[in-house]
Amino acid sequence: MLFKKLKINGVTLKNRIVVSPMCQYSAKKGCPTDWHFTHLSKLVNSGASMLMIESTAVENNGKISHNDLCLNNDKQEKKFKELKDREIKIGQTLQEKYGDGNIDLETGEFVSN
Numbered sequence: 001m002l003f004k005k006l007k008i009n010g011v012t013l014k015n016r017i018v019v020s021p022m023c024q025y026s027a028k029k030g031c032p033t034d035w036h037f038t039h040l041s042k043l044v045n046s047g048a049s050m051l052m053i054e055s056t057a058v059e060n061n062g063k064i065s066h067n068d069l070c071l072n073n074d075k076q077e078k079k080f081k082e083l084k085d086r087e088i089k090i091g092q093t094l095q096e097k098y099g100d101g102n103i104d105l106e107t108g109e110f111v112s113n
């Protein structure tokens with residue numbers, strides 16, 4: 001069941017494993033830092049079909065710590081876009097290289113090569 005596809009509206013998830021949002025308290029002036037790139041790249045590589053980014057405030061006084069992510073100016077938007085593009089690129093590369101691994105997505109069964 002865990003390795004079966006799941007369709008939600010127009011999006012088909014390759015399995016039912018989702019990474020929860022986890023605040024890293026590592027943003028600088030609301031922008032993602034090298035830590036976010038490293039942390040999320042590792043999780044994109046985990047095999048989970050969906051990855052949620054951590055709590056992101058839409059204005060400074062909405063943050064729950066000084067080092068939270070925030071998305072309300074051009075500099076922050078630029079860094080978020082870089083982060084999103086990088087993670088999508090990694091995900092696409094993994095998909096091209098390894099496909100869906102050895103799991104039959106219809107049955108959820110392990111398939112040996």
Ligand SMILES: Cc1cc2nc3c(=O)[nH]c(=O)nc-3n(C[C@H](O)[C@H](O)[C@H](O)COP(=O)(O)O)c2cc1C
Nearest residue numbers: 019020021022023024025052053054055056064068
């Ligand atoms: C270190 C840590 C950071 C978290 N940061 C966020 C966050 O930024 N945003 C959010 O919605 N939930 C956050 N959570 C909550 C988790 O996403 C998750 O909902 C919670 O751990 C319950 O997971 P479970 O239902 O699998 O037990 C955080 C949890 C942990 C342990």
